[in-house]
Amino acid sequence: MNSSIDLIGVLSAVAVLTGLGIGFGALLGVVSERFKREDNPLVEQIDALLPQTQCGQCGYPGCRPYAEAINQGDALNKCPPGGEATIHALADLLGREAEPLDGEAQSETKVAFIREAECIGCTKCIQACPVDAIIGAAKLMHTVIEDECTGCDLCLDPCPVDCIDMLPRSAPLTQWQPVVARASNMIASDRQPASGVA
Amino acid sequence: MASAFDFPGGIYPPERKQRSNQSALIEAPLPSRVTLPLQQHSGQPARPCVSAGDAVNVGSVIAKREGMISSALHASISGTVSEVSATQITIQGDGQDTWQRLPSLDWRVADTAAVLERLNESGIVGLGGAGFPTHIKARVVEQHAIHTLVINAAECEPYITVDDLTLRHSANEVLEGAQIIAKLCGVQQIVIGIEDNKPEAITALQHALPDSQPVPVELSVISTRYPSGGERQLIKKLLDINVPSGELPADVGVLCHNPGTLLAILHAVRDGQPLVSRIVTLTGESINQPGNRWVRLGTSVRELLEQAGLNIAELHQVIQGGPMMGTPLPTLDTPVTKLTNCLIAATREEFPPAPAESPCIRCGECESVCPVALLPQQLHWYARAQEDTKLERYHLFDCIECGACSYVCPSHIPLVVDYREAKSRIRLQRIEAAKAEHAKHRFEHRQARLAREEAEKQARRQARQAQQRRPANIAAPSSEKVDLRGLRIAHAAAKASVKKAEKTLARVAQEDPKQSLDDLEMQLATAQENLKAAELQLAQAREQHSSEESP
Numbered sequence: 001m002n003s004s005i006d007l008i009g010v011l012s013a014v015a016v017l018t019g020l021g022i023g024f025g026a027l028l029g030v031v032s033e034r035f036k037r038e039d040n041p042l043v044e045q046i047d048a049l050l051p052q053t054q055c056g057q058c059g060y061p062g063c064r065p066y067a068e069a070i071n072q073g074d075a076l077n078k079c080p081p082g083g084e085a086t087i088h089a090l091a092d093l094l095g096r097e098a099e100p101l102d103g104e105a106q107s108e109t110k111v112a113f114i115r116e117a118e119c120i121g122c123t124k125c126i127q128a129c130p131v132d133a134i135i136g137a138a139k140l141m142h143t144v145i146e147d148e149c150t151g152c153d154l155c156l157d158p159c160p161v162d163c164i165d166m167l168p169r170s171a172p173l174t175q176w177q178p179v180v181a182r183a184s185n186m187i188a189s190d191r192q193p194a195s196g197v198a
Numbered sequence: 199m200a201s202a203f204d205f206p207g208g209i210y211p212p213e214r215k216q217r218s219n220q221s222a223l224i225e226a227p228l229p230s231r232v233t234l235p236l237q238q239h240s241g242q243p244a245r246p247c248v249s250a251g252d253a254v255n256v257g258s259v260i261a262k263r264e265g266m267i268s269s270a271l272h273a274s275i276s277g278t279v280s281e282v283s284a285t286q287i288t289i290q291g292d293g294q295d296t297w298q299r300l301p302s303l304d305w306r307v308a309d310t311a312a313v314l315e316r317l318n319e320s321g322i323v324g325l326g327g328a329g330f331p332t333h334i335k336a337r338v339v340e341q342h343a344i345h346t347l348v349i350n351a352a353e354c355e356p357y358i359t360v361d362d363l364t365l366r367h368s369a370n371e372v373l374e375g376a377q378i379i380a381k382l383c384g385v386q387q388i389v390i391g392i393e394d395n396k397p398e399a400i401t402a403l404q405h406a407l408p409d410s411q412p413v414p415v416e417l418s419v420i421s422t423r424y425p426s427g428g429e430r431q432l433i434k435k436l437l438d439i440n441v442p443s444g445e446l447p448a449d450v451g452v453l454c455h456n457p458g459t460l461l462a463i464l465h466a467v468r469d470g471q472p473l474v475s476r477i478v479t480l481t482g483e484s485i486n487q488p489g490n491r492w493v494r495l496g497t498s499v500r501e502l503l504e505q506a507g508l509n510i511a512e513l514h515q516v517i518q519g520g521p522m523m524g525t526p527l528p529t530l531d532t533p534v535t536k537l538t539n540c541l542i543a544a545t546r547e548e549f550p551p552a553p554a555e556s557p558c559i560r561c562g563e564c565e566s567v568c569p570v571a572l573l574p575q576q577l578h579w580y581a582r583a584q585e586d587t588k589l590e591r592y593h594l595f596d597c598i599e600c601g602a603c604s605y606v607c608p609s610h611i612p613l614v615v616d617y618r619e620a621k622s623r624i625r626l627q628r629i630e631a632a633k634a635e636h637a638k639h640r641f642e643h644r645q646a647r648l649a650r651e652e653a654e655k656q657a658r659r660q661a662r663q664a665q666q667r668r669p670a671n672i673a674a675p676s677s678e679k680v681d682l683r684g685l686r687i688a689h690a691a692a693k694a695s696v697k698k699a700e701k702t703l704a705r706v707a708q709e710d711p712k713q714s715l716d717d718l719e720m721q722l723a724t725a726q727e728n729l730k731a732a733e734l735q736l737a738q739a740r741e742q743h744s745s746e747e748s749p
Contacts, residue, residue: 047638050634051630051634052634052637054641131637131644133640148636148637177619177622177623
């Protein structure tokens with residue numbers, strides 16, 4: 001009974017919902033054009049997790065380009081300076097599977113050192129340094145600002161006289177990390193009591 | 199009145215103060231050789247200003263303040279500097295004990311700057327344990343209004359009796375030192391917080407109170423409970439003020455000083471005597487003459503303990519500081535520093551090795567004794583799992599490492615060890631993150647500079663071409679469509695980012711003038727470089743555009 005009223009009801013409901021759909025669709029379209037972001041916020045987040053050594057070992061010219069490539073679907077495991085920790089952080093962020101590192105992990109942070117007596121002042125390393133951490137001028141000795149060097153190795157190849165060494169970075173005592181030997185939770189009687197001093 | 203307020207948690211460990219507070223305070227024999235580490239305070243290590251072979255007197259400056267938070271270091275015996283290394287200075291004594299003092303200063307009439315400078319050049323640091331440079335602490339009035347000075351004589355840790363003996367012997371002088379700080383910081387009242395297990399010190403203070411002028415002093419005896427000597431806990435107990443998480447007592451208008459520090463301040467100002475000695479409690483079952491000694495800084499711990507009758511056969515370990523928060527010394531050949539308040543030469547029976555650790559049973563005992571009202575067991579789980587974001591959400595950095603949780607733990611879990619490890623790991627991560635951020639800014643600045651240089655080169659080339667008025671075939675490479683609109687947008691964006699960087703820099707500089715602005719300045723420079731490049735490109739494109747339209 002009352003099928004005509006039902007039909008009107010159904011039609012009006014469909015019309016209202018379609019209208020709402022078109023209206024909100026248009027609104028969303030306008031808003032997405034109006035407030036469009038030039039940069040991708042996800043790229044920013046990925047970039048923040050990378051170690052910023054700008055070493056190019058991933059095959060991209062710097063950390064930012066690699067972050068963009070990861071966002072496009074490139075593998076997560078191309079960053080040796082970041083190591084496993086960075087891969088896991090990236091996998092967590094992007095919800096992807098963590099893969100083993102592609103390349104050799106770096107055991108310690110290094111710093112470039114120019115053997116100044118052998119430097120011929122060619123400025124090639126200055127041009128190669130991604131963070132402007134080498135000072136010097138043509139035909140004058142160059143040197144590395146230790147605090148600014150990221151240990152990226154990029155200055156080694158251009159040097160025509162091989163006078164640059166990568167040395168282990170000296171960490172200040174204030175950054176000392178305690179070494180905590182964690183007893184494995186096995187049988188209590190297996191453990192040796194700690195021995196004293198003096 | 200004051201003891202009506204209370205902080206949460208706390209424990210009642212055996213006090214064992216009787217062993218060291220029975221004998222009088224005496225001078226330790228003059229050492230023949232001292233080793234003075236360059237870092238005996240929080241902040242930057244001092245920079246040596248003597249070299250091997252130099253003759254020094256007691257009180258000669260041997261290392262100067264380096265950077266903002268740092269402290270000067272003085273020779274503690276007279277003699278010859280025998281070695282200056284990267285971390286310490288060694289002096290061979292001549293046995294003469296020749297002093298070199300600064301002129302006496304009358305703090306009642308001297309101006310603030312002179313007294314502050316005296317504290318600075320005397321190398322005074324907080325002797326309670328943290329070693330924060332006193333002149334920096336006194337300059338807190340530049341940022342905050344201070345209404346109360348708290349003298350922290352609670353000395354809640356077992357074994358330690360340094361403050362007790364200091365007050366018994368020099369209550370008047372400690373109060374005079376407090377008046378100096380009170381004058382420097384413009385405080386309205388001084389409150390002494392002392393636990394009721396030090397009756398002699400309380401009597402001495404009561405005798406000294408009427409003479410203390412001009413700021414009124416109030417003596418507040420509180421019940422004995424560990425850790426009432428924690429800065430925040432004592433402020434809560436005495437004044438019923440909560441110091442909010444992540445803030446300092448100065449933010450709520452309170453300054454806290456240790457009696458030993460106040461005594462050192464008076465000696466520096468009144469007698470011109472820099473910090474070259476301090477009182478150290480020597481205690482523990484392995485020595486037969488326990489007590490408190492005036493010890494020259496840099497004296498070897500082994501020498502000191504041997505003079506107190508050390509029985510090396512019985513010795514199990516030496517703990518520097520109290521049994522709750524102190525650290526075991528890995529070797530006895532280490533010097534007494536500005537921060538050594540107590541040395542416990544313990545036998546094996548006294549401090550037996552900790553029983554084997556068992557898993558956490560979630561009994562909640564640790565939570566009920568935590569004086570900061572944290573959740574120690576949650577922190578324990580997260581610290582072991584290295585869940586750093588959760589650790590920070592559960593306020594790991596509010597932990598004062600008092601050790602109450604480890605003390606009551608029925609599973610014998612070394613909770614504080616976990617927290618310390620997690621804290622230092624997170625701190626290191628923060629340093630690394632800051633470094634990465636800095637490198638990123640430098641990289642961006644370099645990219646911007648290269649872009650600007652390229653644009654300049656391009657502009658010069660075009661200018662040359664225009665001058666030579668060559669036919670159109672040279673201009674052929676530039677015949678690709680000029681995107682004027684895109685360049686205009688890029689230029690506007692660059693302009694906006696310069697403005698934004700300027701604004702951020704100005705805001706941060708206003709909020710916290712002490713903070714390092716290097717990175718923000720770098721960001722501004724990057725934005726400026728980008729703007730320059732955009733301007734050049736735009737100008738160039740406009741020129742090209744006009745030349746194309748009117749050939």
